[in-house]
Amino acid sequence: MTNPSDQAGSEATMQVLPTDECYRLLGTHELGRLGFNAEHYPLIFPVNYALDGTTLVIRTASDTIVRAAEHANVTFEVDEVDRRTRSGWTVLVRGTAEEVGEEHRLELVERTLQTGVEPWAPGTKGHWFRLIPHDISGRRIVPGELPPAVDPRAYL
Numbered sequence: 001m002t003n004p005s006d007q008a009g010s011e012a013t014m015q016v017l018p019t020d021e022c023y024r025l026l027g028t029h030e031l032g033r034l035g036f037n038a039e040h041y042p043l044i045f046p047v048n049y050a051l052d053g054t055t056l057v058i059r060t061a062s063d064t065i066v067r068a069a070e071h072a073n074v075t076f077e078v079d080e081v082d083r084r085t086r087s088g089w090t091v092l093v094r095g096t097a098e099e100v101g102e103e104h105r106l107e108l109v110e111r112t113l114q115t116g117v118e119p120w121a122p123g124t125k126g127h128w129f130r131l132i133p134h135d136i137s138g139r140r141i142v143p144g145e146l147p148p149a150v151d152p153r154a155y156l
Contacts, residue, residue, distance in 0.1 A: 011144020012086065022091045022138040025078070027051045032078040034058065034131075036097070038068030049076075052111055056093065056131040057100075066127050069097040076131055089140040093133050100128040 017025070026032075035044045045065060050057045056076055060066070074097045081088035100108050108128065 013142050013144070015140045015142060017089065017091070017138030017140055019136055022136045023051070023054060025080075025089060025091050025138065026056070026093075029078050029080070032056075032076055034065065034069070034097075035075040035077070036065075036069045036072055038064055043068070050111075052108065052130070054133055056095075056133070057108060058097075058129045058131065059125040060127050060129065061121075061125050065129070066099065069129060070099050072097055073134075074131060085143045087141050087143045089138060091136065091138040093131065094135045095131045095133040097129050097131050100130055 030048055030050065031046060032049050033044050034047045035042060037043070043064065045060075047058045047060060047065075058065075074095065076093040076095070077090060079088060079090035108130070
């Protein structure tokens with residue numbers, strides 16, 4: 001006999017998101033994960049970010065990020081999950097990170113501050129990075145029919 005909870009999400013589908021939808025979803029969040037190689041390991045750091053057109057702007061105080069991510073190939077991921085419905089989406093950006101130089105800083109800082117994004121962690125965040133995308137991809141899981149909240153066999 002099959003347990004109904006074993007079939008939860010069995011009709012779920014996965015959709016590949018078009019590029020414009022990936023950027024739209026990136027614009028709805030302000031916290032993501034930056035991945036890069038450093039100290040002999042792949043590292044993943046949570047970071048606040050803003051979207052400036054198709055460029056991600058990240059502010060940090062981390063010396064590890066500054067040393068390892070400058071002109072490096074990096075990944076950046078943002079996602080949203082609804083555990084109750086077993087649905088959600090994820091967007092992955094692959095690109096090059098570069099520290100924002102003085103020639104770009106004032107204009108970029110002004111635009112980024114206008115987004116309202118503020119760092120969550122305390123302290124001075126004196127390094128500004130931009131991530132220039134080479135590739136962006138996204139997936140969305142859409143749930144199928146969910147099982148009943150209570151197995152009807154529970155009431156005999």
